[in-house]
Amino acid sequence: MSQLSGEQEHVHIAIVGSGPSGFYAAEALLRSDQNVAVTMIERLPTPFGLVRSGVAPDHPKLKQSILVYDRITRDENFNFLGNVTVGRDVSVSELQTMHHAIIFANGAQNDRHMGIQGENLPGSHTATEFVGWYNGHPDFRDRTFDLEQEVAVIVGHGNVAADVCRILAKSVDELRHTDIAEHALEALAQSRIKKIHVIGRRGPVQAKFTPKELRELGEIPGVRACADQQECNTAEQCDIELAAPTNTAAGKNLTLFLSYAGAAPTGAVRSILFQFYVSPVELHGTDYVEAITLSRNELTGSAFSQSAISSGVTETVPCGLVFRSIGYRGEPIDGLPFDVKRGVVPHDGGRVVDDKVGQPVPGLYVTGWIKRGPSGIIGTNRADSIETVESIIADLGGLTNTPKPGLAALRALLAERGIRTVSIEDWHTIDAKEIERGQKSGKPREKFTRVDEMLELLS
Amino acid sequence: MPHIVTDNCQLCRYTDCVSHCPVECFHSDDERLYIDPDVCVDCGACIPACPVQAIYDVVDMPDDKEPWIAINRERAKALPVVTEKQMPLPTADERRAKLGF
Numbered sequence: 001m002s003q004l005s006g007e008q009e010h011v012h013i014a015i016v017g018s019g020p021s022g023f024y025a026a027e028a029l030l031r032s033d034q035n036v037a038v039t040m041i042e043r044l045p046t047p048f049g050l051v052r053s054g055v056a057p058d059h060p061k062l063k064q065s066i067l068v069y070d071r072i073t074r075d076e077n078f079n080f081l082g083n084v085t086v087g088r089d090v091s092v093s094e095l096q097t098m099h100h101a102i103i104f105a106n107g108a109q110n111d112r113h114m115g116i117q118g119e120n121l122p123g124s125h126t127a128t129e130f131v132g133w134y135n136g137h138p139d140f141r142d143r144t145f146d147l148e149q150e151v152a153v154i155v156g157h158g159n160v161a162a163d164v165c166r167i168l169a170k171s172v173d174e175l176r177h178t179d180i181a182e183h184a185l186e187a188l189a190q191s192r193i194k195k196i197h198v199i200g201r202r203g204p205v206q207a208k209f210t211p212k213e214l215r216e217l218g219e220i221p222g223v224r225a226c227a228d229q230q231e232c233n234t235a236e237q238c239d240i241e242l243a244a245p246t247n248t249a250a251g252k253n254l255t256l257f258l259s260y261a262g263a264a265p266t267g268a269v270r271s272i273l274f275q276f277y278v279s280p281v282e283l284h285g286t287d288y289v290e291a292i293t294l295s296r297n298e299l300t301g302s303a304f305s306q307s308a309i310s311s312g313v314t315e316t317v318p319c320g321l322v323f324r325s326i327g328y329r330g331e332p333i334d335g336l337p338f339d340v341k342r343g344v345v346p347h348d349g350g351r352v353v354d355d356k357v358g359q360p361v362p363g364l365y366v367t368g369w370i371k372r373g374p375s376g377i378i379g380t381n382r383a384d385s386i387e388t389v390e391s392i393i394a395d396l397g398g399l400t401n402t403p404k405p406g407l408a409a410l411r412a413l414l415a416e417r418g419i420r421t422v423s424i425e426d427w428h429t430i431d432a433k434e435i436e437r438g439q440k441s442g443k444p445r446e447k448f449t450r451v452d453e454m455l456e457l458l459s
Numbered sequence: 460m461p462h463i464v465t466d467n468c469q470l471c472r473y474t475d476c477v478s479h480c481p482v483e484c485f486h487s488d489d490e491r492l493y494i495d496p497d498v499c500v501d502c503g504a505c506i507p508a509c510p511v512q513a514i515y516d517v518v519d520m521p522d523d524k525e526p527w528i529a530i531n532r533e534r535a536k537a538l539p540v541v542t543e544k545q546m547p548l549p550t551a552d553e554r555r556a557k558l559g560f
């Protein structure tokens with residue numbers, strides 16, 4: 001810091017991405033005793049990342065972290081530049097010339113592939129598309145899902161699979177007063193789904209649902225959750241996993257699965273069937289998904305590192321819709337090191353590392369899903385961003401030798417390129433209009449689902 | 460149903476829980492932390508962060524922890540909010556070992 005002229009010189013820091021990890025990084029920077037100016041750059045005109053476009057509409061409480069983010073945006077040293085894609089509208093090296101440090105908090109929005117035949121047949125979708133669609137993410141506005149089908153298969157036993165399952169299973173009356181996108185509500189109102197298979201390649205003890213989400217799936221009015229008693233039997237290595245004091249969730253999940261297996265049939269409109277030890281091997285159909293072939297697995301390996309291997313036995317389940325919910329991947333940005341295999345940016349304590357030389361790249365940092373990979377809930381990103389910001393603060397002495405122009409130069413460059421940037425005041429305009437639009441139908445908001453519509457409102 | 464801090468959090472204050480909380484709902488006195496039930500969003504992020512398993516979701520807490528619901532509510536309202544991880548109290552490691560973690 002010593003070489004900066006004058007007291008009012010800021011340390012200019014750009015944050016790429018406005019999800020939880022970006023906001024918690026901004027919070028930690030603005031709370032530090034350094035004179036920082038933060039510019040948060042977001043691809044969409046709207047902030048908050050997956051808190052807006054991932055968290056399910058029927059879980060409004062979890063979106064309250066937005067209140068904390070809103071407070072951060074009011075800091076005089078915070079600036080928001082929406083509708084700007086780093087790597088397309090402005091390059092990493094351009095940002096470097098204008099800022100002392102850049103924090104990449106751009107998340108992991110691409111989906112993983114199952115790598116099986118028939119995966120790309122119409123009717124086979126990713127959870128990402130479905131979630132983005134019902135949450136009104138502009139990228140997925142025009143997707144369609146054939147909800148005339150009666151049987152859907154969801155691949156994966158994580159909380160995203162639980163979200164997809166819940167939205168498919170619930171009646172529209174239960175969703176009507178949430179912030180679910182209008183187009184999704186209309187389509188779901190016509191849904192004829194009767195049965196939802198939720199399949200996991202390993203057993204009930206390895207399922208990644210949090211018990212709360214799993215319990216909720218058993219409590220939906222008019223919906224019966226089922227499982228096969230036999231498949232819920234545990235072997236020795238699973239018993240070791242169940243006994244670990246840090247793994248209480250597994251025991252709770254197992255108890256829930258067993259209660260689903262033991263429940264008597266009801267006159268439910270829809271049913272959810274949890275299946276274990278099965279992996280998809282092929283999707284069949286001429287023009288459209290008609291069935292899925294599953295192979296039975298056995299577990300091998302020791303407790304906490306058991307993996308599924310195929311026993312060679314297969315079964316085929318007729319179905320008209322398939323959603324894979326098997327995790328996410330980050331997307332590379334030009335000029336930023338990337339680990340193609342893991343789909344994350346290599347780092348050391350949040351310092352971006354150039355794998356070729358094994359050294360940190362001065363001034364580049366990373367946090368959130370693009371740093372750790374696609375796991376962890378909203379709060380996990382707070383601890384993660386605190387770590388990254390600690391690294392930045394420790395490095396500042398070496399980073400601030402030359403003054404940088406910061407936001408003013410970035411604004412000028414984007415204006416020259418004809419990019420309509422969205423400020424935090426612009427977002428307040430969009431926000432107020434969305435809330436107003438929601439009032440008519442008793443919703444907390446009716447989201448704008450097209451970027452053009454949002455920009456038009458601002459013009 | 461909110462989350463609560465219980466008796467295991469005593470003379471300890473690792474406050475790892477605080478760094479994981481997405482909203483600002485932890486409050487503290489000299490001895491331990493308390494969660495404001497009106498601010499907590501029930502995300503559960505703090506549970507695995509606590510090295511002595513002091514935090515429970517009210518939905519699945521052991522019966523004997525029940526008095527802590529009222530204590531958290533009352534104390535949280537009367538005490539200042541903590542938003543950053545603090546230095547653990549000097550007694551922390553001893554307490555942690557004593558609890559068998």
Ligand SMILES: Cc1cc2nc3c(=O)[nH]c(=O)nc-3n(C[C@H](O)[C@H](O)[C@H](O)COP(=O)(O)OP(=O)(O)OC[C@H]3O[C@@H](n4cnc5c(N)ncnc54)[C@H](O)[C@@H]3O)c2cc1C
Nearest residue numbers: 017019020021043049050054055086106107368369377378
């Ligand atoms: C479907 C789903 C539901 C979830 N539900 C919950 C839940 O109920 N509770 C919970 O606690 N956690 C939930 N999570 C997890 C939680 O959303 C994540 O932990 C968290 O959002 C990760 O934060 P992030 O900031 O790393 O990424 P993100 O939230 O994905 O934010 C990344 C941001 O960067 C922007 N961006 C990307 N590329 C660029 C670029 N090149 N230039 C500029 N901007 C860019 C994106 O548009 C996005 O706004 C859910 C996750 C998913 C996928």
Ligand SMILES: NC(=O)c1ccc[n+]([C@@H]2O[C@H](COP(=O)([O-])OP(=O)(O)OC[C@H]3O[C@@H](n4cnc5c(N)ncnc54)[C@H](OP(=O)(O)O)[C@@H]3O)[C@@H](O)[C@H]2O)c1
Nearest residue numbers: 156157158159160161201202208325326327374375376377
């Ligand atoms: N309400 C909430 O709190 C909430 C809601 C949504 C998301 N989230 C969080 O967001 C994160 C991401 O959630 P997620 O559901 O995407 O991930 P996840 O929890 O990692 O679950 C992914 C699932 O996909 C399975 N899988 C992976 N590859 C597979 C393959 N090739 N074939 C078959 N199955 C495969 C995994 O099985 P294996 O275990 O065998 O690998 C696992 O069951 C999680 O941390 C989650 O808790 C939280």
Ligand code: SF4
Nearest residue numbers: 468472473474476509
């Ligand atoms: S981490 Fe646990 S013991 Fe430490 S302060 Fe938080 S609740 Fe108390």
Ligand code: SF4
Nearest residue numbers: 480499500502503505
């Ligand atoms: S459950 Fe979540 S919101 Fe509540 S105290 Fe824990 S981390 Fe904070």
